[in-house]
Amino acid sequence: MTSVWVSLTIDARDPARLARWWAEALGYQVVTEQPDEVEIRPSADRLPGIVFVPVNGAKEGKNRLHLDLRPADREAEVERLVDMGARHVDVGQDGSDWTVLADPEGNEFCVLRPGGA
Numbered sequence: 001m002t003s004v005w006v007s008l009t010i011d012a013r014d015p016a017r018l019a020r021w022w023a024e025a026l027g028y029q030v031v032t033e034q035p036d037e038v039e040i041r042p043s044a045d046r047l048p049g050i051v052f053v054p055v056n057g058a059k060e061g062k063n064r065l066h067l068d069l070r071p072a073d074r075e076a077e078v079e080r081l082v083d084m085g086a087r088h089v090d091v092g093q094d095g096s097d098w099t100v101l102a103d104p105e106g107n108e109f110c111v112l113r114p115g116g117a
Contacts, residue, residue, distance in 0.1 A: 007039065007049040008067075010107065011059075015052035018105055022050060025081060025103075026069075059106045062091055067109040074099065074113050081111070 012018040019038035023030055031049065032039040041049040071077035078099050082088070086101040089108055093100050098110040 005048045007047070007051045008065075009051045009053060011055040012052045012105055013055065013058065014105070015054050018103065019050070019052040021085065021104055022052075025084060025086075063108045066107070068098070068112055069109065070112040070114065072114055074111055078111050 010018070015038045016033060019030060019033070019040050022028065023040040026040070026042075028040040028042055028050070029044070030038060031041050031044050036054060038052045039049045040052075041047065069077070078101065081101055085104045089100050089102045091100055091108060098112045100108055100110055102108050
């Protein structure tokens, strides 16, 4: 017996705002929006989703889990995401195969170079 991956949950000070940011970044759509949970998915009937839930405190420390994005053009995608409100961060990476950014609430994610699996 195996499990099915349904969603990734992200703590957020402003779940609706952060969900909309990630929906735009990924080309996803908001499928559920309630005060205690906002979910985005590629489409309403496709999993996995990303669920944003409220927390009071700000993020502290480096993420223990993060998303990796692989665009067709890394430089253009990094520029687009930074224009949307992401920022460059240094987590000790060498930077040759990926660029590390943080979303508007400070959650790190990587933008990989094109190619690969």
